[in-house]
Amino acid sequence: MRRLAALAFLALTACAFGAPEPIKLGMFASLTGKQAYFGETNSRGASFAVEEINAAGGLLGRKVELLIEDTRSTPGEAATSAKKLLHRDHVVALVSGTASSPALEVAPLCQAAGVPLVAATATNPRVTETGDFIFRACFADPFQGTVLARFAKDRLHARRVAVVIANGSAYSVGLAKYFRERFTADGGEIVAEPKYSEGEKDFRAQLTAIRAAKPDAVFASGDYLESALLCVQARALGLTMPFFGGDTWDATALVELGGKAVEGGYFTAHFSPEARDPAVQSFVARFEKRFGLKPDTGMSLGYDAVMLLADAIKRAGTTDGRAMRDALAATKDFAGVTGRITIDAQRNAAKSAAIFTIRDGKFVYLESVDPR
Amino acid sequence: MPRPLLSLLVAIAAALGISAVSDHIDPYHLDVAVGIGINIILAVSLNLVNGYTGQFSLGHAGFMSVGAYLSAAVTMLLGPKLLGESGGTAWQQGGLFFGALVAGGLSAAFAGLLVGMPSLRLKGDYLAIVTLGFGEIIRVVFQNCEPLGGALGLNGIPAYTTIFWVLAFAALTVFTIYCLVHSTYGRGFLATHDDEIAAEAVGLNTTRYKIVAFVVGAFFAGIAGGLYGHFKQTISASGFDFTKSIEIVVMVILGGMGNTLGVILAAILLTLLPEVLRGFSDYRMIIYSLLLVVLMLVRPEGLFNFRRRRPTP
Amino acid sequence: MTEFLQQLLNGISLGAIFALIALGYTMVYGVLRFINFAHADVFMVGSFVGYYAGKLVPEHSIWGGLFVLALAMIACAVLGVVIERLAYRPLRGGPTLNVLITAIGVSLLLENLGQFVFGATPRPFPELFPVTTYDFGGVFISSNQLVVIGVTLLLLFALRFIVMRTKIGTAMRAVSMNKQAASLVGINNDLVISFTFALGSALAAAGGILYALNYPSIDPLMGVLPGLKAFVAAVLGGIGNIPGAALGGMLLGIVETFVNGSEWSTYKDAIAFALLILILLFRPAGLLGRYVKEKV
Numbered sequence: 001m002r003r004l005a006a007l008a009f010l011a012l013t014a015c016a017f018g019a020p021e022p023i024k025l026g027m028f029a030s031l032t033g034k035q036a037y038f039g040e041t042n043s044r045g046a047s048f049a050v051e052e053i054n055a056a057g058g059l060l061g062r063k064v065e066l067l068i069e070d071t072r073s074t075p076g077e078a079a080t081s082a083k084k085l086l087h088r089d090h091v092v093a094l095v096s097g098t099a100s101s102p103a104l105e106v107a108p109l110c111q112a113a114g115v116p117l118v119a120a121t122a123t124n125p126r127v128t129e130t131g132d133f134i135f136r137a138c139f140a141d142p143f144q145g146t147v148l149a150r151f152a153k154d155r156l157h158a159r160r161v162a163v164v165i166a167n168g169s170a171y172s173v174g175l176a177k178y179f180r181e182r183f184t185a186d187g188g189e190i191v192a193e194p195k196y197s198e199g200e201k202d203f204r205a206q207l208t209a210i211r212a213a214k215p216d217a218v219f220a221s222g223d224y225l226e227s228a229l230l231c232v233q234a235r236a237l238g239l240t241m242p243f244f245g246g247d248t249w250d251a252t253a254l255v256e257l258g259g260k261a262v263e264g265g266y267f268t269a270h271f272s273p274e275a276r277d278p279a280v281q282s283f284v285a286r287f288e289k290r291f292g293l294k295p296d297t298g299m300s301l302g303y304d305a306v307m308l309l310a311d312a313i314k315r316a317g318t319t320d321g322r323a324m325r326d327a328l329a330a331t332k333d334f335a336g337v338t339g340r341i342t343i344d345a346q347r348n349a350a351k352s353a354a355i356f357t358i359r360d361g362k363f364v365y366l367e368s369v370d371p372r
Numbered sequence: 373m374p375r376p377l378l379s380l381l382v383a384i385a386a387a388l389g390i391s392a393v394s395d396h397i398d399p400y401h402l403d404v405a406v407g408i409g410i411n412i413i414l415a416v417s418l419n420l421v422n423g424y425t426g427q428f429s430l431g432h433a434g435f436m437s438v439g440a441y442l443s444a445a446v447t448m449l450l451g452p453k454l455l456g457e458s459g460g461t462a463w464q465q466g467g468l469f470f471g472a473l474v475a476g477g478l479s480a481a482f483a484g485l486l487v488g489m490p491s492l493r494l495k496g497d498y499l500a501i502v503t504l505g506f507g508e509i510i511r512v513v514f515q516n517c518e519p520l521g522g523a524l525g526l527n528g529i530p531a532y533t534t535i536f537w538v539l540a541f542a543a544l545t546v547f548t549i550y551c552l553v554h555s556t557y558g559r560g561f562l563a564t565h566d567d568e569i570a571a572e573a574v575g576l577n578t579t580r581y582k583i584v585a586f587v588v589g590a591f592f593a594g595i596a597g598g599l600y601g602h603f604k605q606t607i608s609a610s611g612f613d614f615t616k617s618i619e620i621v622v623m624v625i626l627g628g629m630g631n632t633l634g635v636i637l638a639a640i641l642l643t644l645l646p647e648v649l650r651g652f653s654d655y656r657m658i659i660y661s662l663l664l665v666v667l668m669l670v671r672p673e674g675l676f677n678f679r680r681r682r683p684t685p
Numbered sequence: 686m687t688e689f690l691q692q693l694l695n696g697i698s699l700g701a702i703f704a705l706i707a708l709g710y711t712m713v714y715g716v717l718r719f720i721n722f723a724h725a726d727v728f729m730v731g732s733f734v735g736y737y738a739g740k741l742v743p744e745h746s747i748w749g750g751l752f753v754l755a756l757a758m759i760a761c762a763v764l765g766v767v768i769e770r771l772a773y774r775p776l777r778g779g780p781t782l783n784v785l786i787t788a789i790g791v792s793l794l795l796e797n798l799g800q801f802v803f804g805a806t807p808r809p810f811p812e813l814f815p816v817t818t819y820d821f822g823g824v825f826i827s828s829n830q831l832v833v834i835g836v837t838l839l840l841l842f843a844l845r846f847i848v849m850r851t852k853i854g855t856a857m858r859a860v861s862m863n864k865q866a867a868s869l870v871g872i873n874n875d876l877v878i879s880f881t882f883a884l885g886s887a888l889a890a891a892g893g894i895l896y897a898l899n900y901p902s903i904d905p906l907m908g909v910l911p912g913l914k915a916f917v918a919a920v921l922g923g924i925g926n927i928p929g930a931a932l933g934g935m936l937l938g939i940v941e942t943f944v945n946g947s948e949w950s951t952y953k954d955a956i957a958f959a960l961l962i963l964i965l966l967f968r969p970a971g972l973l974g975r976y977v978k979e980k981v
Contacts, residue, residue, distance in 0.1 A: 032805055033800075033805070033906070034906060036800065039805075040804070040805060195950045195951045196945065197954060199910055201900035201902070201910075202899075202900065202942075204691075204695035204699070204942070205941075205943070205944075205950075206945055209688075209947075211691075225807050228902070229902060236825060237825045238818075238820065238823075238825050253808075256808075257807070257809045257901060
């Protein structure tokens, strides 16, 4: 009993005289299961950001601690994880390391608790529509869809496009919708719209249907994994037109899996390791030194999500929810590694999208498109 | 007053009591408690089909999704019309929610009727795959139904579910199933399970028992779905796939088939386990699956089956 | 016409993969009367063994490829026997549902261990064999697809031969009919069951490698979807029946492909299951299965 009392006393004094309590940030991420790609990359980027913040002396004179909970890619789990972070660990803000659907589960909880949420890769517009505490470090699907539609028309000179959709994936369905709206409004024609179930690996049936429709180009709106296999099977079926995709294509694994088949493809990106900005170059070098690999989109967005929060906390000078929210909303020209970020009225990151092409197994920067 | 009814009333009173202090309970603990309650409803209702009646259903999550979607549609589409812009009083909301839950349960029961039909001709693994197939068909239909959110699912469902509703319905489920099985009529479920031919021979209509089991089981699964949807406020069809069904089957078998108390305890244990294991982060799900295997090996008659009666093969 | 032929060919090659995995399900079911849920995960382990072994041999070489295939089959055969010994044998004689739960547990365990050891992010699978694409007047087929169809047919006949013509096959059929009677006539049940698992798991490994060659991205959850499809195929054909599994796989592959190529593609899974339910309503024991009337 006496020993316990002594321990308690020690703990108390440590609190009173030692380092101030760290600022706790929470992250829910799909570390395992079907969508583990999001969780693994986002959380690595976010952890790296926290390491760097602490190495530079922390925030408001306090260390930063990042608590990560796994959502197992299971619906319902994100909400439970977020409740644990919000109400057991009392984090001051949350970062999502998931796709859009889990972020949609958590958004109303954060809104109700008055705790800001910054989504790293949830691109569906509905996420930030939940309320004024919900922000996003990436651009949203309507912008990306528009950029791709314009690109297909102006640069690829495509009039007839086939769109491949991963049914069941909110990302793919949403992106395809915004692409279709813009592209047909500009006078283009969608000649085929085959769908596959999320996670499927055989696309020969859909590709055979596309081959019969003879499009000028094919928009593969699914994730990089499905798209890489899609390209491989397309080439094996004798399809030669260009393929292009959304920001999920920005993964080195696309080239590893797709090889020659993805050569000459195009995609939008939030970020590229080859960008000429010295600040970005320095980030890539630091990241490579730490992990031995180049940061990809997911990692960079995870990094930026935490950095956006850190910037807001610095400007607010406090970790009060409302103050952080106001500071986040006032973010202007923040120099993120994925571009200059200004938070717009819908709490989305308004930043330029880059278009890349794949040449000799490397991602080659083509052009940047500014929002609007 | 008969004991089961007394227990039900006590349980509902307890639910009211807990609900009164729920503002002081940490929302995370509340979330886990609601999860437990919903899983109890699911497991106990599936126990009627798989445990007592000896059928093998792998489509319980499908019924759950029918209830979740239909009741959410009622509160989201009808709610504003009935209650007006102001949202109505607490009593009106409660009434609407109850109606929505029952509507969800009834539509799930109807789905259960459709699925129960093939059980006239199929048994064992063939029945299992057919129920699994029905569950998947339901999932695909919801996934393609744009008015119900399509692939992205339905969000912005009003947060009507409180701990009171969950505990009260869990108690009601246990009460109904208990009384059903222990009634004179209900002995037929056990007879169907033990020996179908003998049951037929003494004049029991086993076909009807099987269908009743499916319908009642599906009804409560639908209620559970409604409670789930109005708690998480977001539902998506992919959340009700066959892995969810398997999760419920595991609770039933681990609890000891046809043992209501055991199934309740197993539902509690299996809901708590992943939460308790959070501290182990990377090893969490490895330990979970390892425990599942070990528990089954150590207590094949069901974790909480204390009667030591080896189940019939 | 070209489109129709191409789709038919696509369907056959997809169906061959389902059939290949379904053969393993059906083998174990035939002898033990229980669905080995972990089969799809042994399939995954097989492709990961292939992934690592593939680094040891030069790409695009037939001998290197065969070496990898053999290695993966042996490794998974051992894994299958170990799983049976540790997780299934202690429950033998009890209700099959209990074994089903342990099988689900083993399946989850392999998936979670896989995610822990290999990481959850998909990896590219090496091109073990030389790949060429053949063009028959607009109908394209790759050598990998031909290999899958060929291997599936080969294994189908090999299995049929083992079960019907060899001594161990006779013993397997005996154990399947009546375990007690089999041991009375001097059959070592444990040995026969171990053999069944070794054979089934080796089949899963072969399936895993061929699958990975056709769809060159592997991850710890890769077995779930094809596993479910193969399970459906096995039931469709009449579970426990070897030619039935092949027939079920082919049928499922062809139907899925034609639905996928049509505007109904979003309903593909629903249509596949609806077909299954319809067939089972008319043939309650699957296409080739025999319906055993229960006797008192």
